Amino acid sequence: MSRILMTFGSGFLAALAAGWLAFPQIAYRQRQQPLAFHHQTHAAKSGVSECKDCHAFREDGEFTGIPKIETCAACHSDRIGTSQAEATLVNDYIKKGYETPWLVYSRQPANVWFSHAIHVRRAGLQCSDCHGTIGASDQLRPYEVNRISGYSRDIEGRSSARLGRSPAGMKMSDCEDCHHKRGIEVGCLGCHQ
Amino acid sequence: MEFTRRDLLTWGSGITAGLVLTPVPWKLLDDTSIWTQNWPWIPQPARGPVEVKNSFCALCPNGCGMRVRMAAGWPVGISGMQHHPVNRGALCPLGFGAHQLNWHPRRLRQVGHQGRACSWSDALAAFRKACAEGPVAIIDGYPDRAASAICHGFARRHGSYRVALRAEQRALLPYEKWSGVPAAALGYDLENTGTILSFGAPLLDGWSAPGRFARLWSVRGAGSADSQLRLIQVEAAPSHTAACAWRWVPIMPGSDAALAAGIALVLHEEHRTAPNAPVPSTTLADAAARTGLSVDAIRDLARLLCEHGPALAISAQPNPAVAALNVALGAIGTRGGIVRRGRRTEPLAAADTLPSHLRAVLVDASVPADFLASTEAEIFRFAAWEGSAGRNDWLLPAPGFLEELTDIPTAPLSSIETYAVAPPLSKPPAEVKSAAQFLMAVDSSIPDVEKIIHARCRQLFQSRAGHLQGEELAAAAPPESAQAFEKQLWSGAVWVGDPPHFGGIPCRLTAWPQSAAPVARAGWTAAWPAPVLPPLATKLYQESSLREPPERRAI
Amino acid sequence: MNTRYGMVIDVDRCTGCGACMIACAAENNVPPAAERATPRTGITPMLVHTVSNGMEGSLKREAFLPVACMQCENETPCVKVCPQQAVEVDASTGIVMQMPQRCLGCRYCMTACPYHARYFNWWDPAWPAGMEKSLNPGVAVRMRGVVEKCNLCHARLHAAQEKAAAAGKREIDPRDYVPACVEACPTGAITFGSLADENCAAARAARSPEAFRLLARLGTEPKVYYRSARAWVRALAEPRNETRRKEVQRG
Numbered sequence: 001m002s003r004i005l006m007t008f009g010s011g012f013l014a015a016l017a018a019g020w021l022a023f024p025q026i027a028y029r030q031r032q033q034p035l036a037f038h039h040q041t042h043a044a045k046s047g048v049s050e051c052k053d054c055h056a057f058r059e060d061g062e063f064t065g066i067p068k069i070e071t072c073a074a075c076h077s078d079r080i081g082t083s084q085a086e087a088t089l090v091n092d093y094i095k096k097g098y099e100t101p102w103l104v105y106s107r108q109p110a111n112v113w114f115s116h117a118i119h120v121r122r123a124g125l126q127c128s129d130c131h132g133t134i135g136a137s138d139q140l141r142p143y144e145v146n147r148i149s150g151y152s153r154d155i156e157g158r159s160s161a162r163l164g165r166s167p168a169g170m171k172m173s174d175c176e177d178c179h180h181k182r183g184i185e186v187g188c189l190g191c192h193q
Numbered sequence: 194m195e196f197t198r199r200d201l202l203t204w205g206s207g208i209t210a211g212l213v214l215t216p217v218p219w220k221l222l223d224d225t226s227i228w229t230q231n232w233p234w235i236p237q238p239a240r241g242p243v244e245v246k247n248s249f250c251a252l253c254p255n256g257c258g259m260r261v262r263m264a265a266g267w268p269v270g271i272s273g274m275q276h277h278p279v280n281r282g283a284l285c286p287l288g289f290g291a292h293q294l295n296w297h298p299r300r301l302r303q304v305g306h307q308g309r310a311c312s313w314s315d316a317l318a319a320f321r322k323a324c325a326e327g328p329v330a331i332i333d334g335y336p337d338r339a340a341s342a343i344c345h346g347f348a349r350r351h352g353s354y355r356v357a358l359r360a361e362q363r364a365l366l367p368y369e370k371w372s373g374v375p376a377a378a379l380g381y382d383l384e385n386t387g388t389i390l391s392f393g394a395p396l397l398d399g400w401s402a403p404g405r406f407a408r409l410w411s412v413r414g415a416g417s418a419d420s421q422l423r424l425i426q427v428e429a430a431p432s433h434t435a436a437c438a439w440r441w442v443p444i445m446p447g448s449d450a451a452l453a454a455g456i457a458l459v460l461h462e463e464h465r466t467a468p469n470a471p472v473p474s475t476t477l478a479d480a481a482a483r484t485g486l487s488v489d490a491i492r493d494l495a496r497l498l499c500e501h502g503p504a505l506a507i508s509a510q511p512n513p514a515v516a517a518l519n520v521a522l523g524a525i526g527t528r529g530g531i532v533r534r535g536r537r538t539e540p541l542a543a544a545d546t547l548p549s550h551l552r553a554v555l556v557d558a559s560v561p562a563d564f565l566a567s568t569e570a571e572i573f574r575f576a577a578w579e580g581s582a583g584r585n586d587w588l589l590p591a592p593g594f595l596e597e598l599t600d601i602p603t604a605p606l607s608s609i610e611t612y613a614v615a616p617p618l619s620k621p622p623a624e625v626k627s628a629a630q631f632l633m634a635v636d637s638s639i640p641d642v643e644k645i646i647h648a649r650c651r652q653l654f655q656s657r658a659g660h661l662q663g664e665e666l667a668a669a670a671p672p673e674s675a676q677a678f679e680k681q682l683w684s685g686a687v688w689v690g691d692p693p694h695f696g697g698i699p700c701r702l703t704a705w706p707q708s709a710a711p712v713a714r715a716g717w718t719a720a721w722p723a724p725v726l727p728p729l730a731t732k733l734y735q736e737s738s739l740r741e742p743p744e745r746r747a748i
Numbered sequence: 749m750n751t752r753y754g755m756v757i758d759v760d761r762c763t764g765c766g767a768c769m770i771a772c773a774a775e776n777n778v779p780p781a782a783e784r785a786t787p788r789t790g791i792t793p794m795l796v797h798t799v800s801n802g803m804e805g806s807l808k809r810e811a812f813l814p815v816a817c818m819q820c821e822n823e824t825p826c827v828k829v830c831p832q833q834a835v836e837v838d839a840s841t842g843i844v845m846q847m848p849q850r851c852l853g854c855r856y857c858m859t860a861c862p863y864h865a866r867y868f869n870w871w872d873p874a875w876p877a878g879m880e881k882s883l884n885p886g887v888a889v890r891m892r893g894v895v896e897k898c899n900l901c902h903a904r905l906h907a908a909q910e911k912a913a914a915a916g917k918r919e920i921d922p923r924d925y926v927p928a929c930v931e932a933c934p935t936g937a938i939t940f941g942s943l944a945d946e947n948c949a950a951a952r953a954a955r956s957p958e959a960f961r962l963l964a965r966l967g968t969e970p971k972v973y974y975r976s977a978r979a980w981v982r983a984l985a986e987p988r989n990e991t992r993r994k995e996v997q998r999g
Contacts, residue, residue, distance in 0.1 A: 011208040014211065015210070062910065113886075115913065117914040146224055148228050237883075243885065272771075273934075283935075289932055290774050398765065404934045415935060433763050433810075731790070733770070738798070
């Protein structure tokens with residue numbers, strides 16, 4: 001009997017360990033951002049103190065998202081610092097007119113419509129409510145992409161079991177939870193396209 | 194202790210039980226389902242800033258104004274420009290899919306000589322040689338543009354300039370013959386017409402600038418019995434225009450001229466014809482027999498024309514009998530009739546007859562795809578897509594839709610002069626070159642399109658004639674300087690000339706003209722000059738039965 | 749205030765040009781026909797039918813009926829039959845929202861729709877190389893195996909909502925939300941607006957005595973109305989089959 005228990009138990013524990021410890025390691029592939037961007041440096045030193053100084057709204061309410069190379073070139077058309085990252089930015093991107101291929105943590109599928117104007121301007125959400133305090137970070141965390149679905153780990157949440165602070169990630173159920181808490185019901189095409 | 198099969202099964206069930214209590218199966222299910230919804234071969238739209246810009250369609254000489262929605266730097270949607278006096282926000286159905294034409298599988302991307310791939314320098318060398326050896330002819334399909342001035346300037350030095358006229362422009366040729374006023378300076382004052390007698394002209398289905406008449410007809414009481422604008426469609430078979438017309442008059446095919454003569458006879462009998470108008474020599478009975486209508490029906494038509502005037506007769510193709518009917522109706526140079534706009538005195542030389550002993554002929558991309566040059570000379574054919582008719586010794590890839598800067602001169606058949614500038618909104622492939630650029634490479638003394646446009650804008654501003662029309666202009670004061678004026682034009686404003694001047698078209702017609710040969714019915718794609726249809730045209734004729742598939746247009 | 753978006757199509761103004769069909773396809777990223785596509789298997793979220801008065805020769809009269817999703821309000825047939833809840837009626841706008849990404853392709857809704865206004869993606873969408881640059885970013889591209897239909901150009905509603913939110917307003921400006929077919933029509937035959945707003949042009953046109961709805965006796969309460977001064981056009985709203993009419997009367 002104990003033999004059965006032990007055999008069963010060893011399989012059971014092995015599975016638990018594999019599922020909770022090993023699986024999250026192998027489920028994601030690590031990718032590095034093209035440049036080591038320091039949010040904190042920009043916030044502290046250059047007078048770019050709020051998120052909206054680079055991540056702004058256009059006139060028709062569209063959100064610019066990750067800034068284009070022109071925004072960086074406004075200050076960095078020539079080297080103004082000493083870091084290797086800035087050298088790469090100026091020489092390989094700004095001077096050649098290429099867009100930096102940033103890996104976007106919050107990239108949603110094409111059939112999702114998220115309006116920053118409605119959530120920030122109308123609902124008054126703060127950037128950090130969904131994106132965390134990325135503005136205070138001094139390095140970009142590595143971009144972990146799910147090997148099967150192809151989306152960033154930030155969308156699903158760091159915990160595979162979706163435990164942790166709310167919102168755990170940026171999946172549909174996270175949006176639904178917040179909407180439910182605030183009593184704002186939206187139909188399918190309110191968030192999809 | 195050996196590890197038996199039972200142990201394996203027990204261990205396996207332990208693994209299974211454990212796995213169920215981990216996120217693994219649920220996560221794998223979720224991730225796999227997302228994977229199945231994101232097949233890599235399904236194209237995704239580009240993400241990028243969306244903006245709306247003004248431009249004008251130069252695929253046909255009507256130059257309809259468009260609002261073009263751009264995403265990530267490429268056109269993704271077309272809608273009409275409300276403030277353009279010619280199309281007033283409407284476009285032809287194919288125009289809404291025109292932004293996809295530049296990637297049509299039959300896009301020309303390679304210079305070709307008699308089926309072999311060549312380079313631009315080969316073509317230039319051959320053309321230079323041809324110019325040195327003998328006269329050349331330049332054929333233009335969209336006259337009066339800046340590019341046309343380049344073609345004309347080149348032709349003055351090296352040969353002759355000709356224009357490939359469209360059927361609707363040709364329909365005005367009889368008036369040119371009888372009055373000396375060039376057909377290119379004439380238009381229809383449809384905005385003031387009371388009754389239109391259309392001899393098979395597809396007014397609501399691809400005639401002239403399709404949007405112009407559609408808007409006008411709609412605004413002036415379309416479809417209602419007491420409409421302000423009465424459209425009488427004379428046509429053998431029911432067309433879309435006949436279905437919507439105030440009245441449809443079915444006649445025997447090819448008897449348009451007989452009906453025109455019959456109506457003119459009735460007008461003459463009842464002393465309602467214009468002074469000095471010629472009288473047809475046939476009889477009313479003859480007209481009735483040919484058309485299949487009764488004599489009373491013809492009298493009734495004549496009465497209708499006089500009842501709700503001004504009346505105007507329009508034919509799709511040149512028909513001297515219909516033109517003579519307009520003389521009888523007194524519609525030449527009067528309100529609601531044929532009017533003169535602009536001060537042009539030189540007629541356009543048609544490309545139907547080319548000079549003999551030509552060494553080469555250069556055909557611009559604006560010339561419709563079904564144009565056949567009747568010549569033995571070497572033909573240099575510019576086109577953006579494959580499918581141009583005839584023997585084209587050289588096939589030269591030209592810029593496509595919205596890919597080059599052009600200006601938009603007065604639309605054919607309109608009652609007022611207009612001018613606009615159409616900036617390019619789509620990046621052309623590296624391999625294309627327009628005929629104007631080609632000619633500039635051969636003769637470097639020719640100024641480029643942009644310089645000509647600057648000069649024209651300055652000239653227009655200094656003339657102090659007309660006014661600018663544009664959505665942002667409604668509140669603003671008129672521009673103070675030539676630069677401000679030009680800037681408005683570059684951002685989509687339209688210069689509109691003074692209202693038409695009535696009178697001034699002396700018509701000398703002494704005898705009723707011989708009847709013309711029966712004309713073929715203009716199909717719905719006759720107005721579309723490019724060799725290929727926009728890909729989405731399949732909605733109209735393959736994925737529905739709304740339209741007949743076109744005979745010669747490829748998709 | 750909740751809106752009930754609907755349309756009134758003036759049949760007397762429709763010339764059957766098909767501009768609405770092409771503009772709809774361009775706005776909604778509908779691909780050009782697959783080589784094997786036919787009128788039965790093609791995708792035309794807006795489809796213009798040619799109808800006639802049944803006579804021949806010189807007595808024949810034709811008209812054109814643009815048909816898209818009728819946005820049924822009562823017992824919406826497609827919503828009732830969908831096993832996936834891939835379609836639902838939005839309470840705040842009245843739009844019948846089709847979610848192709850949720851659809852499993854059973855096509856039960858296509859059977860249920862009395863207006864044949866739903867279309868199945870028999871093939872994967874394919875555009876010639878490079879043409880994907882002309883795709884509208886506001887609308888997701890579907891894959892094969894799912895049903896799609898007119899969603900009243902929801903991408904344009906999104907843009908209008910975003911513009912209003914950016915300007916700090918709660919309600920959208922009606923001039924900012926114009927579906928592609930309405931905008932494209934050269935004769936302005938389609939009037940669009942909220943039928944709940946009594947003063948708007950669409951609501952007033954829907955109340956006209958010459959207005960009618962197709963198959964109104966089914967009771968689905970479509971929000972797309974038609975209008976014509978011609979009696980024979982209005983008579984097209986119900987089938988002319990004598991037997992059928994008797995069946996209906998018997999209950």
